[in-house]
Amino acid sequence: MIMDYLYYLRKDKMPHIWCDGCGNGIILKSILRVIDKLGWKKDDIALVSGIGCSSRTPGYVDFNTLHTTHGRALAFATGLKIAKPNLHVIVVSGDGDSTAIGGNHFIHACRRNIDISMVIFNNYIYGMTGGQVSPTTPTGKKATTAPYGNPDAPFDISLLAQGAGAAFVARTTVQQYARMDKFIEMAFTHKGFSVVEVLTPCPTSYGRKNKEGNGVTMLEYQKQNAVTIERAAKLSPEELQGKLVTGIFVDRDQPTYLERYDNVRNKAKKAIPKVRDGENYAIQI
Amino acid sequence: MRESLPGFCHYGRVRRGEETRGIGVIVDNQKSNIRMMQGNSACAEGAIAAGCRFFAGYPITPSSEIAEDLAEKLPAIGGNFIQMEDEIAAMGAVIGASLTGVKSLTATSGPGFSLKQENIGFAAMTEVPVVIVNVMRGGPSTGLPTHTSQGDVMQARWGSHGDSGIIVLCPASVEEMFYMTVKAFNFSEKFRTPVILLPDEIIGHLTERIELPDYALLEIVNRSKPIVPPEKYLPYEMVESDIPPMAFFGEGYRYHVTGLAHDETGFPTNDPEKVEEQIRRINRKIERYRDEIVEVEDVFTEDMDVFVVAYGSTARSAKRAVMIARENGIKAGLLRLKTLWPFPDKEIEKIYRRANKIVVPEMNLGQIAHEVEWATRREKPVIRVNHVNGEPLTPKEIYERIKG
Numbered sequence: 298m299i300m301d302y303l304y305y306l307r308k309d310k311m312p313h314i315w316c317d318g319c320g321n322g323i324i325l326k327s328i329l330r331v332i333d334k335l336g337w338k339k340d341d342i343a344l345v346s347g348i349g350c351s352s353r354t355p356g357y358v359d360f361n362t363l364h365t366t367h368g369r370a371l372a373f374a375t376g377l378k379i380a381k382p383n384l385h386v387i388v389v390s391g392d393g394d395s396t397a398i399g400g401n402h403f404i405h406a407c408r409r410n411i412d413i414s415m416v417i418f419n420n421y422i423y424g425m426t427g428g429q430v431s432p433t434t435p436t437g438k439k440a441t442t443a444p445y446g447n448p449d450a451p452f453d454i455s456l457l458a459q460g461a462g463a464a465f466v467a468r469t470t471v472q473q474y475a476r477m478d479k480f481i482e483m484a485f486t487h488k489g490f491s492v493v494e495v496l497t498p499c500p501t502s503y504g505r506k507n508k509e510g511n512g513v514t515m516l517e518y519q520k521q522n523a524v525t526i527e528r529a530a531k532l533s534p535e536e537l538q539g540k541l542v543t544g545i546f547v548d549r550d551q552p553t554y555l556e557r558y559d560n561v562r563n564k565a566k567k568a569i570p571k572v573r574d575g576e577n578y579a580i581q582i
Numbered sequence: 583m584r585e586s587l588p589g590f591c592h593y594g595r596v597r598r599g600e601e602t603r604g605i606g607v608i609v610d611n612q613k614s615n616i617r618m619m620q621g622n623s624a625c626a627e628g629a630i631a632a633g634c635r636f637f638a639g640y641p642i643t644p645s646s647e648i649a650e651d652l653a654e655k656l657p658a659i660g661g662n663f664i665q666m667e668d669e670i671a672a673m674g675a676v677i678g679a680s681l682t683g684v685k686s687l688t689a690t691s692g693p694g695f696s697l698k699q700e701n702i703g704f705a706a707m708t709e710v711p712v713v714i715v716n717v718m719r720g721g722p723s724t725g726l727p728t729h730t731s732q733g734d735v736m737q738a739r740w741g742s743h744g745d746s747g748i749i750v751l752c753p754a755s756v757e758e759m760f761y762m763t764v765k766a767f768n769f770s771e772k773f774r775t776p777v778i779l780l781p782d783e784i785i786g787h788l789t790e791r792i793e794l795p796d797y798a799l800l801e802i803v804n805r806s807k808p809i810v811p812p813e814k815y816l817p818y819e820m821v822e823s824d825i826p827p828m829a830f831f832g833e834g835y836r837y838h839v840t841g842l843a844h845d846e847t848g849f850p851t852n853d854p855e856k857v858e859e860q861i862r863r864i865n866r867k868i869e870r871y872r873d874e875i876v877e878v879e880d881v882f883t884e885d886m887d888v889f890v891v892a893y894g895s896t897a898r899s900a901k902r903a904v905m906i907a908r909e910n911g912i913k914a915g916l917l918r919l920k921t922l923w924p925f926p927d928k929e930i931e932k933i934y935r936r937a938n939k940i941v942v943p944e945m946n947l948g949q950i951a952h953e954v955e956w957a958t959r960r961e962k963p964v965i966r967v968n969h970v971n972g973e974p975l976t977p978k979e980i981y982e983r984i985k986g
Binding site (some may be wrong): 360376377405565 | 638657666667671672673674675677681686833838840
């Protein structure tokens with residue numbers, strides 16, 4: 298049976314704000330397909346975001362949705378997950394949101410390995426605020442705040458997540474949508490902190506500024522330049538120029554924050570005997 | 583001189599053995615509920631008594647003992663403690679936890695309080711109940727981490743951007759640290775708003791006698807939940823009380839929470855009328871209940887020539903100064919502000935005309951003195967007694983200005 302996207306969407310919130318040729322809608326559909334496949338109940342899902350184009354996603358879907366302050370989605374999501382561990386907590390974020398203002402929260406969420414899944418919409422640019430340079434904008438590329446070319450070196454989000462200790466890290470392009478479904482499903486079902494970085498075209502802000510054409514041209518570029526991690530390992534640095542390395546970077550089983558905190562709780566309960574039950578009981582130290 | 587403060591034991595910490603601290607203990611087999619306790623510990627204890635089961639924080643002097651005590655106790659009673667990567671993250675985490683219905687607390691001091699401000703505004707805008715403790719230290723900037731100050735009074739009121747109401751409580755004793763923490767939770771739950779507890783370092787680190795109540799007898803307020811079915815639920819409905827019921831995440835009421843201007847459904851809107859309506863409501867819900875919120879302590883103001891207005895640890899020195907003045911034949915009276923915001927202007931207005939002059943001692947350069955001038959319409963001279971050097975104001979210093 299063909300799944301009913303409309304079941305998950307807040308139809309009255311359409312049309313969405315995303316521009317023609319933007320890849321964000323492709324990622325949203327992938328997320329919904331995976332949720333449908335996993336059979337998760339809408340009531341059990343919390344979708345959390347920060348600020349930016351990607352971060353408007355929660356407004357369009359019929360879950361418990363939280364649109365927070367810029368860069369802070371993971372902080373809010375951490376509180377949600379700890380206080381209500383049975384919620385499936387998903388964070389959607391952009392490259393600026395997750396690695397500039399939210400960079401600190403990002404590396405610490407990876408380190409903490411709390412059971413949250415994060416989908417990062419990486420379009421190399423600040424789309425919503427009009428095309429300013431982002432931490433993933435390649436060196437030399439143009440942006441409204443880099444009119445002579447970006448002087449900074451970019452972050453590799455997936456390698457950053459790997460280095461910081463995430464349990465699952467994968468990267469794909471929106472053009473490889475079947476692969477995106479697979480990676481997102483693996484992330485959603487993986488124990489611990491999982492990251493899927495999705496490269497998505499922004500023809501309006503990034504493409505236009507850098508003369509990379511419209512949405513279709515940008516998707517074509519993704520198709521021609523995506524290489525797997527395995528193939529990339531055989532290429533020289535020169536051959537790797539402009540290539541989009543995709544695949545699973547990390548897939549490891551390690552104790553999650555909540556599991557480790559259960560140990561803390563057990564130790565604390567032994568150390569501090571309860572003397573009275575009820576909502577407001579006192580304890581002895 | 584620090585020694586001159588009555589009942590003030592400097593930086594004392596009760597220890598009951600090497601590995602444990604003498605923090606909040608009420609045990610059924612103990613006859614007495616009287617303890618020696620530090621202010622910060624009393625705050626942690628008050629939070630537990632109020633039903634707080636989630637704490638997220640980032641260590642900062644002089645508030646860290648609140649985090650340390652809760653790190654020890656919360657996991658033992660099924661709660662959660664988490665030390666986040668920074669103050670901003672801690673503020674975000676408590677909002678996230680509170681959205682699931684769990685009472686949540688964070689504690690900090692001046693610099694950390696500044697970092698939290700954006701998310702405090704988010705909590706105000708989205709009407710998520712949270713309690714923030716700011717144990718005030720010397721500023722500006724890193725200032726005097728281990729010394730006292732009352733420099734964040736205006737930051738507590740106006741630190742976040744935009745227009746939002748705020749409730750700020752200011753304790754002056756260890757016992758008040760306990761009870762005001764409970765009250766802060768009650769107000770936050772009742773009004774669906776962030777509430778700030780604003781002790782100065784002296785109160786946070788003061789160790790003194792406290793009589794703890796039976797927790798079962800404490801009045802505890804919990805936020806009201808919706809009674810309508812999920813499809814009829816409006817999270818920001820313009821209800822008669824101005825405080826719409828709050829559904830918890832994960833309980834079947836799927837709704838949208840955003841810091842963007844939103845209408846009663848919770849979804850973003852630019853409609854000027856709807857935006858104005860919501861912003862006015864989140865301010866009004868505090869203004870209209872201000873009489874229920876505002877509390878002051880009145881000392882000898884029935885017949886007075888000199889009117890002293892003070893709060894926090896300064897109010898203890900001020901009280902002593904008023905006593906000394908009375909002993910010396912000067913009719914002085916004190917109004918101690920237990921609530922700082924909404925500002926107790928009505929309470930001041932009612933009595934200030936009895937006096938010829940007003941003295942406002944505070945450990946800043948006159949933040950509340952300015953409010954007192956407004957409340958008294960500048961009809962009487964307002965004399966400021968200020969310190970910003972990290973030292974407490976002594977009764978003698980205040981008495982000199984009452985006399986002179």
